[in-house]
Structures are given as structure tokens and as C-alpha cells.
Amino acid sequence: MADTRIVEIKNLTKRFESHTILDNITLDVHRGENLVVFGRSGQGKSVLLKCIIGLMPFDSGKILINNKDISKLTIKELNEIRKNIGFLFQGAALYDSMTVRENLEFPLKKIFPNISQREIDDKVKNTLELVSLEEAIDKMPSELSGGMKKRIGLARSIITDPELMLYDEPTTGLDPITTKEISELIINLQKKLNMTSIAVTHDLICAEIIADRAIFLKDSKIAYEGKLDELTSSSDPFLRNFFSHEIVKE
Amino acid sequence: MKIPKIKYGKRLTYSDYIYNFFATITGLTIFNIEFAKQVFKPPYEIREIKKHMDELGVKTFGIVSITGLIIGIVLSMQSQPVLQRFGATDFLPAMVSISVVRELGPVITALIFAGRVSSGIGAELGSMRVTEQIDAMEVSAVNPFNYLVVTRVIATTMILPILTIYVIFISLIGTYIAIILNESMTIKYFIDSVISAIEFGDFIPGIGKTFFFGFIVGIVGCYKGFTAEGGTEGVGRASTTAVVLSSLLILIFDMVLVKLSLWLWPTLG
Helix, strand or coil: CCCCEEEEEEEEEEEECCEEEEEEEEEEEECCCEEEEEECCCCCHHHHHHHHCCCCCCCEEEEEECCEEHHHCCHHHHHHHHCCEEEECCCCCCCCCCCHHHHHHHHHHHHCCCCCHHHHHHHHHHHHHHCCCHHHCCCCHHHCCHHHHHHHHHHHHHCCCCCEEEEECCCCCCCHHHHHHHHHHHHHHHHHHCCEEEEECCCHHHHHHHCCEEEEEECCEEEEEECHHHHHCCCCHHHHHHHHHHHHHC | CCCCCCCCCCCCCHHHHHHHHHHHHHHHHHHHHHHHHHCCCCCCCHHHHHHHHHHHHHHHHHHHHHHHHHHHHHHHHHHHHHHHHCCCHHHHHHHHHHHHHHHHHHHHHHHHHHHHHHHHHHHHHHHHHHCCHHHHHHHCCCCHHHHHHHHHHHHHHHHHHHHHHHHHHHHHHHHHHHHHHHCCCCHHHHHHHHHHHCCHHHHHHHHHHHHHHHHHHHHHHHHHHHCCCCHHHHHHHHHHHHHHHHHHHHHHHHHHHHHHHHHHCHHHC
16 A cells, blocks of 8 residues: 655654654555644744644654655755645745745745746746735735735745645644634645645634644643544543634634 | 854853954955955856946945045144144145045945945845745856855945045045145145155055955955844844954954065165
8 A cells, every 4th residue: 555644754853952842643644635733832833843744853853745754854955845845834934025926936946946937927927826915926925904914925835736745834923714714724734735734723713724633732732632523522621622712712 | 154153132241252353353264265266266256246346336426425525634634733833834735645545545434335335245145044044056067155145245245446546536626625725736736746655666555455444345245244144133143243354354353464565665664
């Protein structure tokens, strides 16, 4: 049987000085799957994503992406892996000094140095259409609302057609309607572009729309794992408390 | 590249200050070594370098023009009465031009440049760091050090000597204006006096050291911005500490380079 795992995390441990933030985490993500990572603030959810993409070194364990151990790669080899990964940052991380068009062109020009300007223009136009923001093409990030920034951030992450998408709190700070819109956009894009995704969130609206499977980080470990409705309907007092607060909050 | 972290807070002890001093020196050294490793590595971001040179030139053009003019005027106004007392006002163009070419032009331009540019770079990169834009660049398989730091440092190193030559020229215009307000002197006499007073040995060390000053302004601004942390407060801190550190280093290096140039060109003394 073919190996469908795109990400394999084995006994991952990450410490900040004496504080262990991720303790012996083992996790597989399969091709085409949408995994949601839950957890309270400060439980290492974003750190997990940054370890996966090689932005943060880890203390022990292994992370394999497409069977390649990222801790053993040179920066050049790691960059080759990164070309197939999109990352939506919590604050969208749009380049302030560039217009929306330049923000979208940037990864294209860097990842595909031989691409023609005509291809770039077409790709930018098509990707902006996917996120329904064609009119924002010549705007600066400072002229965009929070929801628009997330959409442009999403457009920038998918413009290179990555096979794996990492979302760091994709709906934080957005109102429930925009949250729903962004989450639906994420799931539609994934279906259209056939991507695998790992989304870190504590937003139940977003998770309900995008999750195939969910894990819950607690005390630096994966405390719970399963389908989202299994977690939300769990009789475990901690999960019931967490999700009841989430539901009340929304 | 692992750069030691600086300790911040309201309750720093003396040992923390000593630690910060050595952490800054170590950090800056590591940053310089990384620059030396990256500067010859492709991709060569020529367009970015040109863009930064344009921006830095435009940003500082106004302020250095005013500064240059004022240096020339003030230096003449201060020196004229003294030289008049000895009946040596004819030496004024030569005296002012030597002072401006050897020392005042390069150092004052560098300090103004540090105040305007080092703080700007510190704030810009600091803001990019705390809003994860630098991480976003790395995720796009771009080496942020090469793209953000190397390009800016090359731009500051190249543009400061050009600005200094411009400031020297403007300050000589200021000098001439100040002279003719008090006495008559033909422009030809002024130009002849300046040209005969300035020797190769004055010009080369004077302009040569601005390459070092430009490098200091760029590398310190980038170091402070690139290593910024702690949200908007961290950005402000990166900006102010970049100016303080680069100005201090310019003055220290000026002293060292003057000593070195006197050793290389003994006739300067």
C-alpha cells in the first residue's frame, strides 16, 4: 500500500530554555487531509507549525516532509521543500512596502525565476479572483481591512500551488461572518487545488468548516485526537469546558 | 546564525548591562561574519540595491544639503574674525576646505546619515521582524539576510561617499557666500585657493573613511532591526539604539581611521 503520509512527526521535543513547549509529539498527516490543531494559548500550536516549516529549530525528534528529514537538510534543500508549502501567518504578514500585486509576485519570482511577466500577471489575476479581491490589486496593505489582509495573505500562500498549507490562526481577530467566509474560502480552495492542510486555531466555527481530523495540545503533549465532533461531544471535563467556552464566545 | 539576546526591562542590574555590552559586540561580530559570507553569494539583488540607493539618496538629500551649507557658512563666520586679526583672510578658503574635506564633511554627513538612515532601517526591519514578514520571506524560499541586509548595507556603503562629496561641495558654496557677505573675493580666487589647498592626501582618507561609516550605518541598522523583538516597543528600541550605536561607532572608527591615515600619509600631520 502506498505511503500517503505527507508529514510525519516523530517524538518532537521543543524547549525554550528550561520550559518544554512540545514534549515528545508524534503525528502523521496524510495527503488530502485537513488537520486542525487545538489548544489553549501558549501550548505550542504555532511553534509546531514553525518547526514543520523549518523556521524554528527543535531539540529532539524528527520531522519528515515527503519522507525527507528536514533537520538533516541544507538550507538549499530545505528551500526546495518549502517551495511546496504555503504558510498563512496569523497577521497575514503582508510586505508593508509592496502593493498587493507585488506581494503576490514576490514568491512567484523567487520560486520560479524563469517565469515570464505575462505568466506572473495571469497567475496574480487568477489567484486574486479565487479570493474575490481583484479590485485590491494596486492597493497597499495599509489600505486593506483585517479580512482583506487574510484573503491576500491566503492568495500569496497558494499562488505557487503548494501541496501542503499551514494556517496559523487563520480567523483570529475577525468577526463571525468574515470568519465563516474565510473558512469556506480555505476549504473551497483546498478542494479546488487538492491540498493538504494543517490549521492551528481555537476558533470552533473555522474548525467545523475545515477539519477532517483534530488534535488537542495540552501540557506540551497531544492530549486528544480524533474527529472534531468526537472532541466536541467528549465527556472529558477539560474538553467540555474548552469547547463550551468556545461556543459561548461565538 | 545564532545571535545572543539583549536583556530588556526596567529592573536591569549592573551585571545585565555588562552582559548586554558583550552581547551587542558578539551579535554585531556574528552579523558582520554572516554579511561577509553572504555578500558574494548569488542571487545578487542588484535591483534592490539600486532601489535602496535611490531611496536613501532622496531621503537624505534635503537634510545633508542644508547641513553642508550651514557647515560652510558657520565655519567661515567663526574663522573670519580670527584670520582678520592676523591679516590672513586670504587663507580662509584653504583653511575651510581642508577642514571640510578631511574631517567635518565626512563625519557630520555620516552622523546625519546615521540619524536618518540607521534609525529608518532599524524601524523598517524591526517592524518586518515583529509582524513575521521576515519569516514570510524565509517561507518563500528567500534568504532574508541576503535580500534585506546585504542589499541595504551595500547601498549605504555606496551612497554615503557620494553624499559626502556633495556635502563638501555645498559647504564650499556656503563658505564663499559667507566670505563675500563680509569682503570682496572673486570666485576664481576662491576656487584657485581651494584647489591648491586640497591635496590627494586630504581627499582620499577623507572620502575613504565614509565607505566605513556607510557600512557601519547599514550593518548596525540592520542588526538592530533584524534582531528586534517585543512588538511595537521592540521596533522603537531597534530604531533608537541603531542611531546611538552607529553614531558612537562612527566616532570611534573616525579616531582609528585618522590615526591610520596619518600613519599611511605622514605629510597630513
